[in-house]
Amino acid sequence: MxxxxxxxxxxxxxxxxxxxxxxxxxxxxxxxxxxxxxxxxxFRFYQRYANHPNRQSGVQFLTHYNTHQRFRVNKDFIDYMNWGREQGQARLPHRHQRVAFDFDDVLQPTRAERTDNAWFRDQDPTQDGHADLSTDFDPNRKVFSMPEHWNKMFSTRRPGEGDIVHGILPSNNLLGAVVSQSDTHGSGYFGVETRGPEEGEVPGVNAPFRGEFDRKMMQAMSRPMNKDHTLTCNNGRFSNAIYINDPKRNQALSTGLAKRLNVELDRATNGVYSKLTVLEAAQSGMTDYFCGGLDVEKLGLDVSMAAISRERSKEAAAAGDQKEAQLLLGDATLYEDRADRMVREHGALIHRISTAARPLMTLVNGKCRGTGCGVALAAKYCGLKDISEFIVDGPNIGLTTYGGVTRLLARPETSHKYPGLAEFVLLTGTSLFAGDVLRLGWTDLFTSLPDMNYHIKEWFNNTEHMHNDAVAWQLGQLLETCFKMRDAHSSAMERCAITSLRAQWIEDAFADQASVEDILKTLGEIEKLPLTDPHNKADRSSATPFTIGSVSEGIEKLQRANLRYTLDPWDVTAPEEEVAVCQAAEIFTSYVLERRGKRDMVVNTRRQQLQRWKEQREREYHEYKNMKNAPHARHVYARLEGCENTLVEFDFVFDPQTEARKVADEYEKLSATVSALQTKVLEALGMPAERGIELGWYLPTLDTCPVHTDEELMELLHADPGIQSPEADLKYPPIYFTVKRSSLYFSEWAYAVKHQLLLQSPSALKGNLELLKEVRGDGSEEAVKSLSDTIAIEYKHLVRAMRRPDFYNVGQYLDKSAEQWEEVKQQRENSLNHSLRPTRPVPNFEEVFERNVTIAGHTFPLRPRWSPRTVEEVTAQEVEKSLLPLDFTRERLIPFDPAVYCSKGDRIDGMLDDIGGYEVVPQLGEVKADGTPSVAPLQDRAHVPLVNFYEMARHPWEDTPSSYRANGYTESSMAYFKQQYKEAEKALYDEGDRGAYNYWPSKSAVDGTTEPSERKLLKERYLDEMKRKEGEVEGWARDLRAKAMDGTLDYKTEIATQEEKIYDDHYYRWFIQPGQNPNPSGLLFGRKAAGGRSEEDADLDAMLTNLISEASSAAVVEEEGPTDIVEDIPAEATATDGDAEQE
Incomplete structure (x- = not known):
């Protein structure tokens, strides 16, 4: 020491x-x-005041400082206030995706306008708006903790001794009246930024929040499944949730995403512990799509680049540059292959979904387009929601329909319920909603419960004690509880596009029509019907919603845009007076300090000037009131909403007082002038006076808002600036209205449908109709093609349509918005012409659209430049050519088989790794100037067998793959088993060959056998015969019947022989994959369950046992002699017999 x-x-x-x-x-x-x-x-309580982050715990440290509750773990931050019991780390999440301790945390609302609440109220009348929407919520305001917790961060003295004034921020603390001094600063001291996002749109803040809310954090806490994070998953113990996560492109599936989704769905639905796999869309507030189908932008780019490369290859070959021509031809082939691969991957994905090994559910939480409809409807369980919508389009962009929906439309069930609906949907591209799909029988699952994927995960997580035999019960109970909607009802369940009257219209126009020309001819005859015709019935119409909710909001918007015209008294100028130069002394003397009681007051001596000012204000106000109540003449423009492009104009005098005197009802007086204006509009449009319409004010800002009362009408009349064209010579200032129809007549519907058909691609229209005929066959149920064959036929029509100029020159650009066309215009002005290599084509608006076109009496301000332009110009030879099979030598295309493509995709991915990988050799395959190869070709001495090992493992006569290990039997052993079982069953229960099986006597017959003769007969005819026949039955059948009666039947009975097991392909699979366990799940098949027999079975067995024992004893007595036979003899008879013997 x-x-x-x-x-x-x-x-x-x-x-x-x-x-x-x-x-x-x-x-x-x-x-x-x-x-x-x-x-x-x-120092006493150093745990409270330490600056180390690990010591700073508690609600009093709820601040915005970086040191709050964050410490580093493996170069990453863990934030305990954004930490729940889920998997993963929620670092800097979206405010709709934050976690505060558990799934039931209350989140902040979403900023929305009043119109959004009205929309939700229309969807579900049971709710007063939406619970997560608020009109006064400020998402940028930072709210700190309550002031009574500010004992650490906001005091300059000791941390626990700072005096705090509770009036700075709101608080419920009762000590507020006691505290008088404070060293705590206000919210301005912290320099909090409250301006909101300045760059880009944030859903729920400065942009509408589309799609579903992620209340239970299922999407936010999901983990990525690919490097682009366009596919994520959130798996439970016995369930899988897979999300399509590409909201910026409306969930469109690129080639890589479709292939990855195919692989992940295959992996999830083949998992040993996978009881249910759920496919949904992660919308993140940016989209309301479930699946956008084919990526039309990428597909169009590849096809157009292939066409440009082939055109330039021909030019290079004509100029003599063969090398450049070959390079361009190779580029064209690569582009075509890439486009073809995308189409094939989508078809393979739909086939994979339809043939999933274990239960797969698609929760359709948005719109489906094209192949997205097939992705949603091909699953075994398709769960619909309020916002489910199916867009079966194609001809509008120059393509034919693809995705397998043609099979559903071609079924006889669809034609029986709604004749002509298949032709109507495939030609017009009309959206189908949840109500239509439920009525068509494509699925019967519908739910309005939010966060359904979370409830599915919890359902299977909380029933993990159930073994796999109970999966069917678990799934059935889930569907019965959450998807049948017996107790709860949603008005969106009735949201449908095909009403009963519309179905009659569709039948009249589209059913039993041989060609597109006949359909257009029928629609042309219907649209000429007058509105007064008795056959011209009216159906309710859902008009386009107004962009602004009320007139007051529209006037405010005009005020912000400096477009409002007003004569309000508070906006007029001050009364004119002479401007005189005065000295400062005069200004000082105009104000006198007087004492009134105990107060000193400053009194203005210019009382006369103030009096003049008040009089001026009163005169202005009276003039304003008189002008507001006086009649006003305006030149009214009214445009009918719809494709008719009808505009009427007339002079109208707005006089509320005069119009109100004509009406006796007090309620009608409030809208007398509006009613008079509606009557005048209907008269100008040539419509019946009793027709229901709704007037909307058309603002100079290109917005519309409804007009309901005379008060609103006069307000907008004085606020509208009355902008007019300089060429128009009008007597009165103009006012603009839009007219919305609340009902739609049969003739108007026919006009709109024909207008839509004339906008579509004529070649695609005819191709779609021929596609429907080819899939439907002769109309019988047996003739309808299967899903794989339907996809193959749709592929044949689609690849031919997408190589036409209608698609790659016109159709691919039709979905662009006005803003995107502005960007394209700027890009065209700034782009340079490259001569060496073809660059990305930039569309020209005038080459895509043609202006002011009139076809069959319909006028189009803009119409796509289809080639050919009309249906009549499409020749019969082109239609017949589309029905021929694909020819590789002529079209460089081969037929598509989804099943084969899926099976190849399972194996090709790993084949390169199995052979040792690949080596990149520069200049391989190139030729020198003298014709010799630049690199010597590889000399391969490997021997490749001609027969697949899997084929060798099968029986030579068996072409159907069957597996003992997968099914418990093979095909041949199952056939032999069924034959033996039928023979044993007939020998046991149908000895008289009567055709009806008598398995056992009834209970009444058994109970009624009381006499010895009947017992003897029962023994001879039934019990002995049954025992003898049972001895003749093979042991396996007898044991099988005993197990079936005891309830101990195995889950999978092995009835295949040892030889069949040896020649089983799935059995051999484990031997050619070393290191793999033949039973990776660890499940033991053949587990014996506890025999649960009912009391009735036990009573019946006891009764039969007693009968057998009594019958056997009776047989023994019969052999020894008749004296032992016991009979019921009366006492008198016995005594008489005895006396006779003595005598």
């Missing part, structure tokens, strides 16, 4: 000598002993 050494000269330096008496003892005690009252507060 080291001791301190004190030198001898220490005392001569004048330093004080160390104390070794009581003072040192006191000092030691004071340091080592815990004395609460003698220690400062920050």
């Amino acid at each position: 080291l001791r301190r050494y004190i030198p001898s000269w220490w005392g001569f330096l004048g330093a004080p000598t160390p104390l070794v008496t009581s003072q040192r003892e006191l000092k030691t005690l004071d340091v080592r002993e815990y004395r609460p009252l003698g220690t400062p507060i920050e």
Whole structure:
């Protein structure tokens, strides 16, 4: 032990000598002993005031500082206030995706306008708006913790002793009246930024929140499944949730995404513990799509680049540059292959979904388009929601329909319920909603419960004690509870596009039509019907919603845009007076300091000037009121909403007082002028006066808002600036209205449908109709093609349509918005012409659209430049050519088989790795100038067998793959088993060959056998015969029947022989994959369950046992003699017999 050494000269330096008496003892005690009252507060409770992040815990530290609740773990931050019991780390999440301790945390609302609440109220009348929408919520305002918790961060003194004024921020603390002084600063001291996002749109903040809310954090806490994070998953113990996560492109599936989704769905639905796999869309507030189908932008780019490359290849070959021509031809082939691969991957994905090994559910939480409809409807379980919508389009962009929906439309069930619906949907591209799909029978699952994927995960997580035999019960109970909608009802369940009257219209126009020309001819005859015709019935119409909710909001918007015209008194100028130069003394003397009671007041001496000002204001106000109540003449423009493009104009005098006197009803007086204006509009449009319409004010800002009362009408009349064209010579200022129809007549519907058909691609229209005929066959149920064959036929029509100029020159650009066309215009102005290589084509608006076109009496301000332009110009030879099979030598295309493509995709991915990978050899395949190869070709001495090992493992006569390990039997053993079982069953229960099986006598017959003769007969005819026949039955059948009666039948019975097991392909699979366990799940098949027999079975067995024992004893007595036969003899008869013997 080291001791301190004190030198001898220490005392001569004048330093004080160390104390070794009581003072040192006191000092030691004071340091080592815990004395609460003698220690400062920050030392007594040092855990509270430490600056180390690990010590800062508690609600009092709810601040925006970086040190709050964050510490580093493996170069990443863990934030405990954004941490739940889920998997993963929620670092900087979206505010709709934040976690605060558990799934039931209350999240902040979403900022929305009043119109959004009205829309939700229309969807579900049981709710008053939406619970998560708020009109006054400020998402940028930072709210800190309550002031009573500010004992650490906001005090300049000791942390626990700062005086706090509770009036700075709102608080419920009762100490607010006691505290008078504070060193706490206000919210401005922290410099919080409350301006909101300045770059880009944030859903729910400065942009509408589309799609579903992620209340239970299922999407936010999902983990990515690919490097682009366009596919994520959130798996439970026995369930899988897979999300399509590409909201910026409306969930469109690229080639890579479709292939990855195919692989992940195959992996999830083949998992041993996968009881249910759910496919849904992660919308994140940016989209309301479930699946957008084919990526039309990428598909169009590849096809157009292939066409450009082939055209330039021909030009290079004509110029004599063969090398450049070959390069361009190779580029064209690569582009075509890439486009073809995308189409094939989508078809393979739909086939994979339809043939999933284990239960797969698609929760359709948005719109489906094209192949997205097939992805949603091909699953075994398709769960619909309020916002489900199916867009079966194609001809609108120059393509034919693809995705397998043609099979559903071609079924006879669809034609029986709604004749002509298949042709109507495939030609017009009309959307189908949840109500239509439920009525068509494509699925019967519908739910309005939010966060359904979370409830599915919890359902299977909380029933993990159930073994796999109960999967069917679990799934059935889930569907019965959450998807049948017996107790709860949603109005969106009735949201449908095909009403009963519309179905009659569709039948009249589209059913039993041979060609597109006949359909257009029928629609042309219907649209000429007058509105007064008795056959021209009216159906309710859902008009386009107004962009602004009320007139007051529209006037506010005009005010912000400096477009409002007003004569309000508070906006007029001050009364005119002479401007006189006055001295400062005069201004000072105009104000006098007077004493009134105990107060000193400053009094203005310019009372006359104030009086003139008040009189001027009163005159202006009276003039304003008189002008507001006076009649006003306006030149009214009214445009009918719809494709008719009807505009009427007339002069109208707005006089509320005169119009109100004509009406007796007090309620109608409020809208008398509006009613008069509606009557005038209907008269100008040539419509019946009793027709229901709704007027909307058309603002100069290109917005519309409804007009309901005379008060609103007069307000907008004085606020509208009355902008007019300089060429128009009008007597009165103009006012603009839009007219919305609340009902739609049969003739108007026919006009709109024909207008839509004339906008579509004529070639695609005819191709779609021929596609439907080819899939439907002769109309019988047996003739309808299967899903795989339907996809193959749709592929044949689609690949031919997408190589036509209609698609790659016109159709691919039709979905662009006005803003995107502005960007394209700028891009065309700034782009350079490249001569060496074809670059990405930039569309020209005038080459895509043609203006002011009139076809069959319909006028189009803009119409796509289809080639050919009309349906009549499409020749019969082109239609017949589309029905021929694909020819590789002529079209460079081969037929598509989804099943084969899926099976190849399972194996090709790993084949390169199995052979040792690949090596990149530069200049391989190139030729020198003298014709010799630049690199010598590889000499391959490998021997490749001609027969697949899997085929060798099968029986040579068996072409159907069957597996003992997968099914418990093979095909041949199952056939033999069924034959033997039928023979045994007939020998046991149908000995008389009557055709009806009598398995056992009835209970009444058994109970009625009381006489010995009947028992003997029962033994001879039934029991002995049954025993003899049972002895003749093979042992396996007898044991099988005994197990079936006991309820101990195995889950999978092995009835295949050892030879069949040896020649089983799935059995051999484990031997050619070394290191793989033949039973990876660890499940033991053939587990014996507890025999649960009912009391009735036990009573019946006991009764039969007693009968057999009694019958056997009776047989023994019969052999020994008749004296032992016991009979019921009366006592008198017995005594008489005895007396006779004695005599």
